[in-house]
Amino acid sequence: MAVRYLTARLAQQIDEELMNTAGAFSIDQLMELAGLACAQALATVYNKEKYPRVLVCCGPGNQGGDGLVAARHLGMFGYKPTVYLPKPGSKEIYKRLEAQCRNMVIPILTPSHPTDLEPLQQLLPQSDVILDAIFGFSFQPPVRPPFDAALPLLTQSKLPIISVDIPSGWDVEKGNDLGVGLEPDVLVSLTAPKLGVRGFRGRHFLGGRFVPKKMEEKFELNIPPYPGFSQIVELPSENESQKL
Amino acid sequence: MAVRYLTARLAQQIDEELMNTAGAFSIDQLMELAGLACAQALATVYNKEKYPRVLVCCGPGNQGGDGLVAARHLGMFGYKPTVYLPKPGSKEIYKRLEAQCRNMVIPILTPSHPTDLEPLQQLLPQSDVILDAIFGFSFQPPVRPPFDAALPLLTQSKLPIISVDIPSGWDVEKGNDLGVGLEPDVLVSLTAPKLGVRGFRGRHFLGGRFVPKKMEEKFELNIPPYPGFSQIVELPSENESQKL
Numbered sequence: 001m002a003v004r005y006l007t008a009r010l011a012q013q014i015d016e017e018l019m020n021t022a023g024a025f026s027i028d029q030l031m032e033l034a035g036l037a038c039a040q041a042l043a044t045v046y047n048k049e050k051y052p053r054v055l056v057c058c059g060p061g062n063q064g065g066d067g068l069v070a071a072r073h074l075g076m077f078g079y080k081p082t083v084y085l086p087k088p089g090s091k092e093i094y095k096r097l098e099a100q101c102r103n104m105v106i107p108i109l110t111p112s113h114p115t116d117l118e119p120l121q122q123l124l125p126q127s128d129v130i131l132d133a134i135f136g137f138s139f140q141p142p143v144r145p146p147f148d149a150a151l152p153l154l155t156q157s158k159l160p161i162i163s164v165d166i167p168s169g170w171d172v173e174k175g176n177d178l179g180v181g182l183e184p185d186v187l188v189s190l191t192a193p194k195l196g197v198r199g200f201r202g203r204h205f206l207g208g209r210f211v212p213k214k215m216e217e218k219f220e221l222n223i224p225p226y227p228g229f230s231q232i233v234e235l236p237s238e239n240e241s242q243k244l
Numbered sequence: 245m246a247v248r249y250l251t252a253r254l255a256q257q258i259d260e261e262l263m264n265t266a267g268a269f270s271i272d273q274l275m276e277l278a279g280l281a282c283a284q285a286l287a288t289v290y291n292k293e294k295y296p297r298v299l300v301c302c303g304p305g306n307q308g309g310d311g312l313v314a315a316r317h318l319g320m321f322g323y324k325p326t327v328y329l330p331k332p333g334s335k336e337i338y339k340r341l342e343a344q345c346r347n348m349v350i351p352i353l354t355p356s357h358p359t360d361l362e363p364l365q366q367l368l369p370q371s372d373v374i375l376d377a378i379f380g381f382s383f384q385p386p387v388r389p390p391f392d393a394a395l396p397l398l399t400q401s402k403l404p405i406i407s408v409d410i411p412s413g414w415d416v417e418k419g420n421d422l423g424v425g426l427e428p429d430v431l432v433s434l435t436a437p438k439l440g441v442r443g444f445r446g447r448h449f450l451g452g453r454f455v456p457k458k459m460e461e462k463f464e465l466n467i468p469p470y471p472g473f474s475q476i477v478e479l480p481s482e483n484e485s486q487k488l
Binding site: 214 | 266272284340457
């Protein structure tokens with residue numbers, strides 16, 4: 001049984017159930033485990049000796065929160081993360097996640113005006129890999145400023161990109177049909193992959209090892225078994241899974 | 245530089261700083277990572293094929309919270325945990341952690357009266373390993389009911405025991421000087437080991453990979469480097485560290 005690819009609506013519903021009585025999780029817990037999974041996937045593919053400088057690009061929503069958590073764990077793993085956060089989220093949790101990064105002496109780049117791209121332009125040549133935590137499964141086109149201008153800069157940098165859940169700029173269900181999205185080398189899907197990444201050809205990991213069995217069965221997620229006590233599992237590539 | 249062993253007072257102070265502005269962590273985050281580390285240490289030593297049935301013994305405080313988180317992760321790893329929780333904590337977070345276990349269909353054993361030991365007596369012969377999350381670094385002797393009677397039962401079971409932070413019944417600074425404490429095979433110290441476990445001879449892991457460098461330096465913790473992206477690091481045994 002192949003893993004299920006989720007519509008945006010179903011992803012939203014599962015997220016809600018994880019936090020209501022069916023899961024009873026707090027957002028702090030879910031983000032901590034999701035961000036940890038992202039950091040571990042990055043560390044699996046890009047070792048810190050060759051790729052120490054990680055540019056963690058964060059959006060203003062929950063996806064950005066996952067990015068802030070991942071940045072902190074990457075710092076603990078010995079990487080040199082820098083956070084690009086042009087539009088800091090206003091919820092209390094984002095402020096705490098930011099404070100946690102600052103306490104770890106992780107630089108957070110927030111231009112005085114969100115659309116000022118110069119700081120990002122300066123940072124890109126000093127980075128080895130990009131962690132894309134800008135837009136998540138609640139993204140609705142079009143890409144708004146400053147990200148409409150930032151995404152092309154990330155692409156033009158030719159740096160390896162690892163995207164969280166859905167590559168930024170992609171439609172959650174239709175993929176990069178407008179052609180304005182990033183083309184990541186690696187993808188970390190959280191809980192279950194989304195419809196839009198169905199044809200993704202790079203290395204694809206699944207994270208979010210917290211879905212109760214009853215929920216997994218209810219939504220027929222067919223999550224593959226995670227190995228040992230890992231927080232991530234690599235999915236077979238699209239070519240391999242088509243053979244199955 | 246050897247790792248620092250903490251007094252009870254210092255452990256308390258570090259815990260507070262992790263949650264105030266110096267760390268900015270929520271209790272949800274810290275417990276999630278601490279409990280995950282405990283589950284990973286158990287899974288490192290006791291594989292789920294030979295030791296599937298884990299009896300997770302939880303006290304009414306934060307230590308019990310770590311135990312509930314560990315039980316949930318052990319369930320995700322494929323173990324068959326059962327929680328023994330004679331005195332459920334009253335704080336809201338414990339109720340949520342309990343609900344998370346129930347959602348994972350992990351049995352929680354809370355006798356109708358806390359001092360009724362029969363359920364525990366029935367459970368012990370059906371268990372392969374004990375995770376001791378009863379008392380933590382805020383423990384003050386004497387051991388009170390029902391744990392004064394439960395600890396000897398755990399010892400008499402001859403099951404392997406893995407203790408969190410400080411073996412239950414030990415004085416946090418003086419160790420098992422009263423002789424009423426458990427004698428675990430494995431220990432998982434959180435953040436930094438406590439003075440009382442200085443002479444511990446079993447396998448000793450450190451978990452809690454969330455201490456900001458500035459705090460580590462301020463308190464001269466000398467935390468050994470964690471390997472890769474692991475949430476635990478094994479400390480050299482007492483014999484080895486005396487040679488250093």
